[in-house]
Amino acid sequence: MAAGVYNQAIGAFQSHSLVNNFNHQQKFNNIGRLVVTKDFISSNCLSRKNFSVIQCIASQTSEVDTASSSSRSKTSARDTHTKSNEAALILVRHGESLWNEKNLFTGCVDVPLSKxxxxxxIEAGKRISSIPVDLIFTSAxxxxxxxxxxxxxxxxxxxxxxxxxxxSEQAREWSQIFGEDTRKHSIPVxxxxxxxxxxxxxxxxxxxxxxAERYGKEKVHEWRRSYSIPPPNGxxxxxxxxxxxxxxxDQIEPQLLSGKNIMISAHGNSLRSIIMYLDKLTSQEVISLELSTGIPMLYIFKEGRFIRRGSPIGPTEAGVYAYTRRLALYRQRLDDVLQ
Incomplete structure (x- = not known):
């Protein structure tokens, strides 16, 4: 159990370092290090909460990117009374993979996209082309x-x-970006x-x-669509x-609380899980939720609440930008600057 807590703590600390490192590029030997031992964690009952991301990416302003906030939180944004900036949350299930195309169970096998x-x-990108994105999270x-x-x-x-x-230390040092202007025109993933x-x-x-022919349609359906019954060894x-x-x-909600606009590119089941949390669905409601590949969904995060806005229809569709004044202004600035 101590080993499990240790891995969770280190994972959360590393995720925090990912965000912080992108905007504060320094030689690694000048960065203070945190040394955590299994004995320390076990004796102090350290949990993920202690390692929640409490420092968000430094805001980078421009004539288009105006949303920023220095709010920090050690708890879930839903549990705080701090008034937050409005932020956009885009969820998109990956496009069809080569194994989706072949109708194979994929799971955690690392298969690329099909044509x-x-x-x-690309079509998903067109749909969100006028929605601000400051930070991207993807699966591995x-x-x-x-x-x-x-x-x-x-x-x-x-x-x-x-x-x-x-x-690793070498990966951090070798992937540094030294051009300030280049960093301002980059999005951390x-x-x-x-x-x-x-x-x-x-x-x-x-x-x-x-x-389904081998195990029976009902059994396979149970493995795929039940909430609590796993497939063999899965x-x-x-x-x-x-x-x-x-x-x-622990890692994404604090960024939204700070006013960062987030895109998450992930998978059918990991995104269904997150939507279950955002929309407060029951275990019975979530098992009937279907997500199409490559179709983005938009949520607005404001004052600790997630408001579901559906999916933009296309690059010229205006309705989604009228959901909030902030998105409408962002799109207008894009029109003014890029026309």
Whole structure:
């Protein structure tokens, strides 16, 4: 148990370092280090809460990017009485993968996008091209990362998404960006295994129709659509939700509270888990929730509440920007600057 808590604490600390490192580029030997031992954690009952992200990315202002805040929180934004800035939260399930195309159980196998999936990712980018994005979170799997990167090629701000590497001292030092102007025109991309698709265990790589013939349609449906029953040696939706929602609360929600506009590119089950939390769905309601590949969903985070706004229809669709005055002003500034 102590080892599990140790890994959670280190993971949260590293995620905090990812965000902080991108905007405060320094030689690693000048950065103060935190040394945590298993004995220290075990004796002090350290939890994820102690390592919640409490320092958000330094705001970078321009004539278009005006939203910023220095608010910090050690608890979930829903549990605080601090008034927050309005922020946009975009959720997008990755485009079709090569194994989706072949109707295979994919789970945590790292499979890239298909040609259709690439097109879906680009179309998703067009739909959100006038919605501000300050920070991107993706799973550790390539299909989610490809979707985020391809989507951002369509954004009207033309900022470059850059994956932040914090897995080692050398990775941190070698991936530094020294140009101040270059940093201002970049968007940090943070990858997290906690946002991965649920692990399908012994089903991964099997054809879905053949698996139904082998085990029976009812049994396979139970594995795929029940909340608490996992497939053989795999994760249930409940288990996936435990890690995905904990990561969202600890690492992503504080960024929204600070006024950062966030995009999450992830998977059907990890996103269903997060939507269950955002919309306060029951376990019965979430199992019937279906998410299409490559279709972004927009939430507005304001005063500790998540307001679901649905999906933008296309790059010329105006309705979604009328949901809030701030989004309308952002789009108008884009029109003025880029026309």
């Amino acid at each position: 259709k999936g690439i097109d879906e990712a 799997l390539i299909r989610a990362q490809m979707t985020a990167m391809l989507a951002m090629t369509q954004h009207r701000r033309r900022k470059v998404p850059i994956i932040v590497h914090n897995e 943070i990858t997290a295994w906690q946002l991965n698709e649920r692990m399908y265990g012994g089903l991964q790589g099997l054809n879905k129709l053949q698996t 994760e249930s939706l409940e288990m996936c939700a435990e890690r995905a929602v904990a990561y969202f609360r």
